Amino acid sequence: MKILMVSSECVPYAKSGGLADVVAALSRQLNASGNDVRILIPGYSFLDLKKSETIIDDLRVVMGFKEETLQITQMILPDSKVKVYFAEHPLFTERTGIYGEHGSHAYRNNHYRFSLLSSSAFALSEKLNWTPDIIHSHDWPAGLVSSYLKENKNNGNFLNTESVFTIHNTGYQGNFSKHDLHSTGLPWNAVSKDKAHYIDEINFLRAGIENSKAVTTVSPSYAEEIKIKGLGHGLEELLVSKKDAFCGILNGVDYTEWDPEQDKLLELNFSAKKLNNKWKLKEKLQKKAGLPIDKNTALIGMVGRLVSQKGFGELCTTNGDKSEAIKQICENKDVQLVILGTGEKWIEDDLRKLGKELPNLKVYLEFDNTLAHLIEAGSDFFLMPSKYEPCGLNQVYSLKYGSIPIVRATGGLKDTVIDYFTDKEASTGFHIPEMSSESIVNTVNTVLHLWKNSKESIDEIRQRGMAKEFKWEKYAKEYELLYKKCLNHD
Numbered sequence: 001m002k003i004l005m006v007s008s009e010c011v012p013y014a015k016s017g018g019l020a021d022v023v024a025a026l027s028r029q030l031n032a033s034g035n036d037v038r039i040l041i042p043g044y045s046f047l048d049l050k051k052s053e054t055i056i057d058d059l060r061v062v063m064g065f066k067e068e069t070l071q072i073t074q075m076i077l078p079d080s081k082v083k084v085y086f087a088e089h090p091l092f093t094e095r096t097g098i099y100g101e102h103g104s105h106a107y108r109n110n111h112y113r114f115s116l117l118s119s120s121a122f123a124l125s126e127k128l129n130w131t132p133d134i135i136h137s138h139d140w141p142a143g144l145v146s147s148y149l150k151e152n153k154n155n156g157n158f159l160n161t162e163s164v165f166t167i168h169n170t171g172y173q174g175n176f177s178k179h180d181l182h183s184t185g186l187p188w189n190a191v192s193k194d195k196a197h198y199i200d201e202i203n204f205l206r207a208g209i210e211n212s213k214a215v216t217t218v219s220p221s222y223a224e225e226i227k228i229k230g231l232g233h234g235l236e237e238l239l240v241s242k243k244d245a246f247c248g249i250l251n252g253v254d255y256t257e258w259d260p261e262q263d264k265l266l267e268l269n270f271s272a273k274k275l276n277n278k279w280k281l282k283e284k285l286q287k288k289a290g291l292p293i294d295k296n297t298a299l300i301g302m303v304g305r306l307v308s309q310k311g312f313g314e315l316c317t318t319n320g321d322k323s324e325a326i327k328q329i330c331e332n333k334d335v336q337l338v339i340l341g342t343g344e345k346w347i348e349d350d351l352r353k354l355g356k357e358l359p360n361l362k363v364y365l366e367f368d369n370t371l372a373h374l375i376e377a378g379s380d381f382f383l384m385p386s387k388y389e390p391c392g393l394n395q396v397y398s399l400k401y402g403s404i405p406i407v408r409a410t411g412g413l414k415d416t417v418i419d420y421f422t423d424k425e426a427s428t429g430f431h432i433p434e435m436s437s438e439s440i441v442n443t444v445n446t447v448l449h450l451w452k453n454s455k456e457s458i459d460e461i462r463q464r465g466m467a468k469e470f471k472w473e474k475y476a477k478e479y480e481l482l483y484k485k486c487l488n489h490d
Helices: 018-032 110-128 145-154 178-184 204-211 220-225 236-241 276-288 312-316 325-330 345-357 369-378 394-400 411-416 437-453 455-467 472-486
Strands: 002-006 036-042 053-063 066-076 083-088 134-138 162-167 175-177 201-203 214-217 246-248 298-303 335-340 361-364 381-384 404-408 430-432
Touching: 002 018, 002 110, 018 036, 018 134, 018 472, 036 110, 053 110, 066 110, 083 110, 110 145, 110 178, 134 145, 134 472, 145 162, 145 204, 162 204, 162 472, 175 178, 178 201, 201 204, 204 236, 214 220, 214 472, 220 246, 220 411, 276 298, 276 369, 298 369, 298 437, 312 325, 312 345, 312 437, 325 335, 325 345, 325 437, 335 369, 345 361, 369 394, 381 394, 394 404, 394 411, 394 455, 404 411, 404 437, 404 455, 430 437, 437 455
Parallel strands: 002 036, 002 134, 036 083, 134 162, 162 214, 214 246, 298 335, 298 381, 335 361, 381 404, 404 430
Antiparallel strands: 053 066, 066 083, 175 201
16 A cells, blocks of 8 residues: 655654654554555654755745645655655745644644645655555644545546545644635535634644544544543544544554663563673662662652643642642652653743652753653653553553552553553552542552552563554554455455
């Protein structure tokens, strides 16, 4: 099959979240299975394209009453034969960020920037004389790809091409004024099946869902959750209406980067059978964090964005006469907590204050990939009390690194971590049943009690977790089956 991925992000070029990892890893795996996979992303100003090859100097893309000219350069995705096309245009090359200036609001003309990216996919395919069987677009920035495909089909083009759209997070939808529609060159019925009203907006994510032949999201449980009223950010009815054309396919993990046996960012490597170096890495983490070096003290790690979605509202907010959940957890002197990340200012301020108050809490308000690997490797447990989590990757890394996950029972966390409280024999971690400070604290305290009184149970949970694998081979095959279904191939 010929597959074109359209995305605003792709590692190692442009990344703000997990979307970038998924696009690269899925493309690489599909290519390894014999598919002709290519990726189209914007040619942002911060990219080093010196080693790229210019393949088209003047790609003309009609946008309503305007015609834009783009330059297309090409590189090969590392460890693959996947061609990556960079759409270079002043809208991308003269801006410093992906969606907005660093630390500020989104660019006002994002609707036009990403409409241009979506439309250019078709102009590029025609210029290359390469017609994809599947155009697979990702998240709201590529949400209009299926709308442009629909218009192309109406004009007799791309009649044998079908569209697949993946939702990575319903919380980000790409809402713009309906008056911005004219600049996209699309009619209203190409972006919405409903009649336009005075207060209506263009919603890129909604358009992608409505117009694509198949829609996926990044875990089976998240797919079910976002169909429930109040959990799908206003898209619940639309997702239910897609019926069998909507499903959840779990994200895989690139174990070439996240494998404790060959992790290049660790000073020492280890395996499930040889854990001695894990305990040495725990000592190194304790020393680096300025915490007492003690193998009997449970070390809990957290790495990620410091935002409310990740549970920091519950962790950092006082609840009635009760102190913050972090403070309650750290009242137990047999626990240490190390947090790494950046995010919302109020959360950073609160964590900074708590870090000064609590001797067994260390907070790093930065992004440090080497430290992230050390926390995954040196922790006994990994805490992820997310409000919702489309898929999540850190809990899967934690399983492989023997840092037992303590997660909220939601989305991909629920799909990847088997709960000790409901299935002791198969368990690989612990579920936090409710989204509340009390539930987080109670679960952590129960885990700490087990740590202190039943090390054998903890060791068994760790071993089962380290044996689990979520490789892309399995999930890429699910996508291949979906593509064939869209094309009516057996």
